[in-house]
Amino acid sequence: MHVQKIGIFYFSGTGNTKIVANLYANEFQYKGFNTNLIPIENILRKNLNPSISDYDILGFGHPVHAFSAPKIFFDFLDRLPDVDNRKTFTFKTAGDPICHGGSTSLVRNGLNKKGYKVFHENLIIMPANVVVKYDDSLVKQLYEVAVKKVKRGTEEILSGKTKLQKNNLWLKIGTYLFNKAECNGAFYFGKYLIASDSCNLCGKCIKECPTRNISKQNESIIFGNKCTFCMRCVYNCPERAISNKYMNFFIIKKGYNILNIINDPKIKGNYISHKTKGFFKHFYNYMSDY
Ligand SMILES: Cc1cc2nc3c(=O)[nH]c(=O)nc-3n(C[C@H](O)[C@H](O)[C@H](O)COP(=O)(O)O)c2cc1C
Ligand code: SF4
Ligand code: SF4
Incomplete structure (x- = not known):
């Protein structure tokens, strides 16, 4: 068969x-x-x-x-x-x-x-x-x-x-408007990425960038114009050396890596319930439909 x-x-x-x-x-x-x-x-x-x-x-x-x-x-x-x-x-x-x-x-x-x-x-x-x-x-x-x-x-x-x-x-209107914003947003996000003095030139970001947008020139890390706004370099840099000159509010300050949380049996997934109020209230319908 x-x-x-x-x-x-x-x-x-x-x-x-x-x-x-x-x-x-x-x-x-x-x-x-x-x-x-x-x-x-x-x-x-x-x-x-x-x-x-x-x-x-x-x-x-x-x-x-x-x-x-x-x-x-x-x-x-x-x-x-x-x-x-x-x-x-x-x-x-x-x-x-x-x-x-x-x-x-x-x-x-x-x-x-x-x-x-x-x-x-x-x-x-x-x-x-x-x-x-x-x-x-x-x-x-x-x-x-x-x-x-x-x-x-x-x-x-x-x-x-x-x-x-x-x-x-x-959703159709939102997609039309925000997608336009994303095309420009990715270009500018990439353009204004910077590596600080704490960068030790390890090359991890260069190797991992999905669009090959990062390179080393004259002992500095340089970002090009092919960024796809994926955030990988920012969160994966071992020295937390990458930030953005004008759009830093996009970056979660303490970094982003959820694998430890997912694999930690002590953390209980009980944040949302039918009693949830405030911003995350609207997650309940999604959570209860499977
Ligand atoms: C540039 C950018 C734009 C995003 N826009 C949205 C959005 O419009 N709506 C949303 O629900 N999540 C948005 N997110 C969150 C991501 O969709 C979400 O965290 C996703 O699971 C990330 O997947 P990944 O880790 O595979 O890249 C955005 C993330 C980034 C980096
Ligand atoms: S990953 Fe961080 S420390 Fe390594 S080269 Fe890139 S910016 Fe520098
Ligand atoms: S890793 Fe992602 S965010 Fe960083 S430069 Fe490359 S495409 Fe842009």
């Missing part, structure tokens, strides 16, 4: 989408499907064209940036070859269940035009990696809900269930 092969292509700036992509891969593998996980930056960095002919089902994942997807993800979609009606699912991670934008329709239309038949879309809320640091308990709870949403998602995908995200007018 032919065992269906699944290919999951994803971009992840600071690890959230990677965690979710891994959850998908583990679920599919557990159910007996041969699954490959492919970070799209590996393909773009080598200037290769994506190889998709091996896969019966394709998955594409990205973080939400300003109601849309990062430019690097659209660059990757442009490189995909045309196919004939290939079964396709998408997922995106966002920091908020309301402000996730209508990015799926931009992604969906781009994929559909090339013959990738998008039949299943999943929105997974993960901690925001900009501006506001989420409480550890909320981080844990979002992860635990993500596990359940991905499990249900894989079952629906394998049963062929169609589940497409609806985009109301607010």
